[in-house]
Amino acid sequence: MSRGAKRPAATRRLLRWFDRHRRALPWRRNRDPYRVWVAEVLLQQTRVAQAAPYFERFVDRFPTVEELARADREEVLKLWEGAGYYGRARRLHEAARAVVAQYGGRLPQTPEALSRLPGIGPYTAAAVATLAFDAPVVALEANGLRVAARLTLERGDLRRPVVRRRLERALAAYLPAERAGAFNEGIMELGETVCRPVAPDCPRCPLRTECRAFRELANPASVPTAQARPRRPHVVAAVVVVERNGRWLVRRRPPTGLLGGLWEFPGGKPRRGESLTAAARRELREEAGLTARELTRVGVVRHAYSHFSVELHVFQGTAAGRTRTERPDALLRWMTPPEFDRLPRPKATIKVLGLLTP
Ligand code: SF4
Numbered sequence: 001m002s003r004g005a006k007r008p009a010a011t012r013r014l015l016r017w018f019d020r021h022r023r024a025l026p027w028r029r030n031r032d033p034y035r036v037w038v039a040e041v042l043l044q045q046t047r048v049a050q051a052a053p054y055f056e057r058f059v060d061r062f063p064t065v066e067e068l069a070r071a072d073r074e075e076v077l078k079l080w081e082g083a084g085y086y087g088r089a090r091r092l093h094e095a096a097r098a099v100v101a102q103y104g105g106r107l108p109q110t111p112e113a114l115s116r117l118p119g120i121g122p123y124t125a126a127a128v129a130t131l132a133f134d135a136p137v138v139a140l141e142a143n144g145l146r147v148a149a150r151l152t153l154e155r156g157d158l159r160r161p162v163v164r165r166r167l168e169r170a171l172a173a174y175l176p177a178e179r180a181g182a183f184n185e186g187i188m189e190l191g192e193t194v195c196r197p198v199a200p201d202c203p204r205c206p207l208r209t210e211c212r213a214f215r216e217l218a219n220p221a222s223v224p225t226a227q228a229r230p231r232r233p234h235v236v237a238a239v240v241v242v243e244r245n246g247r248w249l250v251r252r253r254p255p256t257g258l259l260g261g262l263w264e265f266p267g268g269k270p271r272r273g274e275s276l277t278a279a280a281r282r283e284l285r286e287e288a289g290l291t292a293r294e295l296t297r298v299g300v301v302r303h304a305y306s307h308f309s310v311e312l313h314v315f316q317g318t319a320a321g322r323t324r325t326e327r328p329d330a331l332l333r334w335m336t337p338p339e340f341d342r343l344p345r346p347k348a349t350i351k352v353l354g355l356l357t358p
Helices: 008-021 033-043 048-061 065-070 073-080 086-103 122-133 142-152 161-172 180-193 212-216 276-288 337-341 347-353
Strands: 234-244 247-252 291-304 309-320 330-335
Touching (some): 065 086, 234 291, 309 347, 330 337
Antiparallel strands (some): 247 330
């Protein structure tokens, strides 16, 4: 928090640079707090170019917080299909309902009140408060953290809260009493377009006079220090596609957790020593009470999600028996391909569809 920039010349340069160079992005057409919020949620794990079409579709279908609050969960997830991190969409929907119930559809203006809404973490609360309401707080996403680390020559791991707080305090010295939102957005924009991860364009940077990485290092891009990433788990599983009267058996995943609420074909991981074909048969029996018939292996789908990768061995065939249609944690249904198309599905399932014979 700051009552005025202690480095007014640098702040003025940054704001002037931002006024001149800001890109015309869809969420910048106006400062409607709801649009700012949707954009911030989308941009948390998604690059600008990829997020833009999702944003347009989302606010076109749900132009106000009330309309989002009234929506069906499945439709919200369908609009998010392919953007990944589906928990973001579920929590956005839940928080929209809370905004309508608790605040009559108007987003609260302070980071403290925003962070009491379901699923709004400290960064999103600060970002919405400052970008939509000019709250005098620092909001640092990945790009802003990188700029701040280079400005101050921070060598710590940017994922650590103590390092983040140190950088926020350092940037607070630049925060202007007015236009705090433009300042924060300017820092983000600088990180995205000039202070890039690998090749920062320092000669074009409005903060190069202050930047310690530029002044003291031969290669400013060596900050932040690269941190070892944890190994991504790899999951091998069988997927079983059974057909009856032109319909596929599909299931909805439990509402929370990984890919929560999305629809997919039944299947699962083989047990120790079990073949993939046997796993496909067992999963079908356990999940749906069906006995697989004429099961043919149709191919393998590989997909890398952000936290794990999957290798799905796909089997197609028919099945005998009465379907157990519901379980407490999942919902099984027989669906025509067009009905299945209307539901939200994980990317790997969309790849599985590409292997199937109609
Ligand atoms: S001078 Fe270079 S390293 Fe420093 S903030 Fe600007 S672009 Fe980044």
